[in-house]
Amino acid sequence: MKNVKLLVAIFAALVVCAIGVQRAQAEEFAPANPDSTTKWETTPIIVDTTSQKLRLMGSSPIIADISKWQGDINWAKASKKLDLAIIRTQHGSTEEDTYHKKNETEAKKYGVPFGVYAFSLAESSSDAKTEANNFYNRADKNALFYVIDVEKNTSTSGESMRTITNAYMKQLRTKTDKKIGLYIAHHLYKSFNLDTTKADFVWIPRYSTTKPDFSYDLWQYTDKGRIDGINTNVDLNRLNPNLTLNQFLANVTSTNDQYTVDPDQHFNEGQSNDNASETEPASVHIEYHTSNPKHIILSSNTNQYSSSSLSESTKTNTLKKGQVFETVDLIKNTQGKMVLKLANGQYITADKRVAIKCIANMASYYTVKPSFIILKTTVGAYSSTTFNNSTMLGKVKKNTILTVRDIEYTSTGVPRFKTVSGSYVTANKSYVNALTTKYKNYVVTKPSYVKLKKSIYQYSNISLTKSAKGPLLLKGKVLNIKGITYTSGGTPRLQLTNGRFITANKSYLIAY
Secondary structure, three states, X not given: OHHHHHHHHHHHHHHHHHHHHHHHHHHHOOOOOOOOOOOOOOOOOEEEOOOOOOOOOOOOOOEEEEOHHHOOOOHHHHOOOOOEEEEEEEEOOOEEOOOHHHHHHHHHHOOOOEEEEEEOOOOOHHHHHHHHHHHHHHOOOOOOEEEEEEOOOOOOOOOOHHHHHHHHHHHHHOOOOOEEEEEEOHHHHXXXXXXXXXXXXXXXXXXXXXXXXXXXXXXXXXXXXXXXXXXXXXXXXXXXXXXXXXXXXHOOOOOOOOOOOOOOOOOOOOOOHHHOOOOOOOOOOOOEOOOOOOEEEEOOOEEEEOOOOOOHHHEEEEEOOOOEEEEEEEEEOOOOOEEEEEOOOOEEEOEOOOEEEOOOOXXXXXXXXXXXXXXXXXXXXXXXXXXXXXXXEEEEOOOOEEEEEEEEEOOOOOEEEEEOOXXXXXXXXXXXXXXXXXXXXXXXXXXXXXXXXXXXXXXXXXXXXXXHEEEEEOOOOEEEEEEEXXXXXXXXXXXXXXXXEEEOEOOOEEEO
């Protein structure tokens, strides 16, 4: 009997030990994101970045999103692997992430670029505005971008998630001119029908080797990532294969220069992430101008400084993307960074991704992003800013209206329009016209003739200014149309056979 009791005791001890081991293992690699109860359709794979090479996905660069669920992070170690961190600020309005301030401080200390995100629990448009204000006020102002995490239907107001999220983005844009992204649950993407055209980038979770079914800029592909310095599993993300980290970060605004990446680190711009089965972790390589470019155009909002040190205390202004400047000198500051001196005596970074040398005929191109464009002729659509046969996706017909997401530049400084579909088309004014956001109120393609619904004036210029006003045209009159043209703001005007111009507003005429 004693032997039986002894065996039972030994067995019980073994069970306890086994449970203890399981608990220890569970604690060692806890879930990356306990907020989410959905496993995003498929089984996540383990991606271990702690070894010399990445396994399975070959993901480079390394982008992780983190929250309080990762606990205390050893940033001295993690920073050697992380190329970009996305830090949670809050879970709704009432729950501020208890680790976000520490994570932001440590990311800055160890030079890890970071953006921030907020899990949305907004129940109405009004509630969304409150959440947006709290999000902005709580997040570190050195964050490079903001993301609204939408993965639950939280509406109690009867409003759609699209309406509520639009209100969230609109309020956030009153606070910042930095990029705003949308994180959208893959299985709710269609039912939510969020207006992604109002976001600067889209981030979709799908834990699998299978890409999301929808257009994305960032793909959260697993919640079982492992990174030195982080004692739990962590979410890992991949950029769209047509988007490099250089391009992604080049279009964000930093409040200082502390996120300039070490020039000794290298990132292969030509490498497609999809083609890499196994690759070494890599980082961004910054290339500076080696001679004074004379004239530059900004590819993103950029800080201007009164001193070549580019220190926060000498910041004088934020220059807007698309502006053109004359540069009078290229110098190396005391920190060893290359800096451009502008004709106005101020200084900006000499980073080629930000300060792009102008092509000679830059005036022939759009450099400020319109919301919409209309094609004056049939043009090609391409998968990148490099236009050639291998990147051509097809032809887009004359008079097609396209929604513009951004303006990007070739390595030689030629502007290209990036559409919401992710394709690129020319930004040359000879082939496209900018279009007003209210274009649906106007005739946008040349009609043969129009009949006036109201009496209107004709003008000698397309601005329809008072000084250019000509004879009155009476209601009911039928007018032959010679052509259609657009103002600099994208408003269509109709040209009569006598050379004068009239409004193209549909409330004044009927087109035939």
